[in-house]
Amino acid sequence: MASTLTDFLEEARLSARALLDYGEHFFNPTVRLGVTGLSRAGKTVFITALVHGLTRGGRFPVFEPLATGRIARAHLAPQPDDAVPRFDYENHVRTLIEERRWPNSTVDISELRLVIDYQRPNGADRTLTLDIIDYPGEWLLDLPLLNKSYEQWSRESLALSRETPRVHLAAEWHAHLESLNAQAREDEQATLTAARLFTNYLRACRDERFAMSLLPPGRFLMPGNLAGSPALTFAPLDVPIDGTAPEGSLWAMMVRRYEAYKDVVVRPFFRDHFARLDRQIVLIDALGAFNSGPEALHDLQAALAGILDCFRIGRGTILSSLFRPRIDRILFAATKADHLHHVSHDRLEAVLRRAVSGAVAKAEQTGAEIDVVALSAVRATREAVVARGRDKLPSILGMPAPGETANGETFDGNTEAATFPGDLPADPEELFNGTSFRGLSSTAAADSDFRFLRFRPPLLEHDGAGEPALPHIRLDRALQFLIGDRLQ
Numbered sequence: 288m289a290s291t292l293t294d295f296l297e298e299a300r301l302s303a304r305a306l307l308d309y310g311e312h313f314f315n316p317t318v319r320l321g322v323t324g325l326s327r328a329g330k331t332v333f334i335t336a337l338v339h340g341l342t343r344g345g346r347f348p349v350f351e352p353l354a355t356g357r358i359a360r361a362h363l364a365p366q367p368d369d370a371v372p373r374f375d376y377e378n379h380v381r382t383l384i385e386e387r388r389w390p391n392s393t394v395d396i397s398e399l400r401l402v403i404d405y406q407r408p409n410g411a412d413r414t415l416t417l418d419i420i421d422y423p424g425e426w427l428l429d430l431p432l433l434n435k436s437y438e439q440w441s442r443e444s445l446a447l448s449r450e451t452p453r454v455h456l457a458a459e460w461h462a463h464l465e466s467l468n469a470q471a472r473e474d475e476q477a478t479l480t481a482a483r484l485f486t487n488y489l490r491a492c493r494d495e496r497f498a499m500s501l502l503p504p505g506r507f508l509m510p511g512n513l514a515g516s517p518a519l520t521f522a523p524l525d526v527p528i529d530g531t532a533p534e535g536s537l538w539a540m541m542v543r544r545y546e547a548y549k550d551v552v553v554r555p556f557f558r559d560h561f562a563r564l565d566r567q568i569v570l571i572d573a574l575g576a577f578n579s580g581p582e583a584l585h586d587l588q589a590a591l592a593g594i595l596d597c598f599r600i601g602r603g604t605i606l607s608s609l610f611r612p613r614i615d616r617i618l619f620a621a622t623k624a625d626h627l628h629h630v631s632h633d634r635l636e637a638v639l640r641r642a643v644s645g646a647v648a649k650a651e652q653t654g655a656e657i658d659v660v661a662l663s664a665v666r667a668t669r670e671a672v673v674a675r676g677r678d679k680l681p682s683i684l685g686m687p688a689p690g691e692t693a694n695g696e697t698f699d700g701n702t703e704a705a706t707f708p709g710d711l712p713a714d715p716e717e718l719f720n721g722t723s724f725r726g727l728s729s730t731a732a733a734d735s736d737f738r739f740l741r742f743r744p745p746l747l748e749h750d751g752a753g754e755p756a757l758p759h760i761r762l763d764r765a766l767q768f769l770i771g772d773r774l775q
C-alpha cells in the first residue's frame with residue numbers, strides 16, 4: 288500500500304510540474320535536450336563544442352538552419368532552474384582552445400540555456416530556447432530500479448557478477464557474502480563491509496581494462512554528498528526472489544536502505560530532470576569497449592538496452608498521456624570517431640546500430656524516433672597514409688597526450704605521431720560473435736586488435752577574424768536530427 292501512495296504522490300508532483308512547464312513553453316518555445324553518457328563518454332566536450340559552434344557560427348553544412356543562414360544569432364542566457372549548477376561553458380572552452388587540454392571530469396548534473404533567434408523558411412522571425420542538461424548516464428541506468436524489489440535486484444546483480452570477467456573481480460565480495468546470514472539480526476558492521484566490497488567490485492569492473500557499462504546503483508561509484516549515508520550503504524544478498532525479510536534482520540535492513548536509495552536518489556532525478564526532457568542524445572564510448580574486448584562490448588549492449596527501457600518507463604507516466612509526448616527523439620552517438628580513419632566511420636555507425644538493434648526493435652513502444660551516428664565533437668586528428676614495407680596503411684595523425692605510450696615510446700605531449708588504430712570490420716557481426724577480437728581484458732596492449740591513443744585537442748589556426756571554429760566530425764548531423772525540425 289505504501290508504494291501505491293508514494294506512486295500517487297509522485298504522479299501528482301509530476302503533473303504539477305508538467306503543467307508549469309507546459310504554460311511556460313506555450314509562450315516561449317523551448318526544447319529541453321538531455322545529454323547523457325556513462326563516465327568519460329564525452330558529454331562535456333560535446334556540449335562545449337555544440338555551444339561553441341552555434342554561438343560562433345561553426346562549420347555545420349548538414350545543420351540546415353545554420354548552413355542556409357536562417358539563424359540570426361545564438362546566445363547564452365540565464366538558466367531557468369535555480370537548484371541546478373550551471374554548465375561551466377566558458378571555462379571548458381578556455382581549457383580546450385587555449386590550454387589544448389580536455390576539460391576535467393564532471394560528476395554532477397548541470398545545465399545551460401541557449402537562445403536561438405532564427406527566421407522561418409517563410410520569413411517570419413522566431414526564437415527557440417534550448418536548455419541543455421548534462422547528466423551522468425549512471426543515473427539513467429538507475430531508473431529500472433524503480434520497478435524492482437530489493438530481492439529482484441539482488442538476484443540480477445548476483446547473476447551478473449557470476450559471469451566472466453566479472454566473477455574474478457567479485458571474488459572478495461562473494462567470499463564475504465558467503466559468510467552472511469540474511470535472516471540473522473541486522474548488523475551495521477557487516478553491512479558496511481558488504482557495501483564496501485560490492486563497491487570495490489563495481490569500481491574494478493569500470494576500470495579501463497574491463498570497461499564494463501552496466502553497474503547500478505550509479506551513486507555507488509559517484510556518491511557526491513551522499514557518501515557514507517545509509518542510502519548508499521547496502522549490497523545484494525542471496526535471498527529468494529519472492530521471499531519476505533523477517534523483521535529486524537540483516538535482510539530487512541538492506542531492503543530499507545535499498546528503498547531509501549530509490550526515494551532519495553532515483554525518484555527525485557526522475558521527477559526533476561528526466562521526466563522533463565524533450566529530446567535525448569546518449570553518448571557512447573564504443574572505442575573504449577573495443578579497446579577492452581568482446582565482453583565489454585556485450586556489456587555495453589546490455590547497458591544500451593537498459594537505457595532504452597528507461598525511455599519506456601518515461602513514457603508510461605500520467606505526464607506523457609495528459610500533456611504532451613515527452614522525449615520524442617533519441618540519438619545514440621558513438622563519440623571520439625576521430626580516433627578512426629574515415630573509412631571506419633560508417634562501420635562504427637553500423638556497430639552501434641547493431642548494438643542497439645534489439646532495443647530499437649521494441650522502440651515503437653517508446654513512441655520516439657531513434658537514430659545513430661558516429662561523431663567526434665572535437666576532431667583532434669588528421670588522416671595520413673603511412674607506408675610500411677609495401678603496404679600503405681590508412682593512419683591517424685595527432686599529438687598524443689603527455690604520458691601516452693605506444694611501441695615502447697612515451698609521448699611528451701608536444702610531438703605529433705602517426706598511429707594505426709586498427710580497422711573495424713565491414714560486417715559488424717564479426718565483433719559481436721564471441722571472441723573474435725582481443726582486447727586489454729585478456730591480453731597486453733601490444734597484442735590487442737584495437738589500441739586508441741589519447742590525443743591532445745587540436746591546434747586552431749587564427750586567421751584574425753575572431754575565434755576559429757572547432758573542427759568536428761558529423762556534429763552537424765547530430766544537431767540536425769536533434770533540433771533541425773524545431774527551427775522550421
Ligand SMILES: Nc1nc2c(ncn2[C@@H]2O[C@H](COP(=O)(O)OP(=O)(O)OP(=O)(O)O)[C@@H](O)[C@H]2O)c(=O)[nH]1
Pocket residue numbers: 324325326327328329330331332333389390391392393394423622623624625626662663664665666667741742
Ligand atoms: N579525440 C577526441 N577525444 C575526445 C572527444 N570527446 C571526448 N574525448 C576524450 O574523452 C574524454 C572524456 O570526455 P568528457 O567530455 O570529459 O566526458 P564526460 O562524459 O563529460 O566525462 P565525465 O564528466 O567524467 O562523466 C576527454 O578527456 C577526451 O580525452 C573527441 O571528440 N575527440
Ligand SMILES: [Mg+2]
Pocket residue numbers: 330331332391392393394
Ligand atoms: Mg563531464
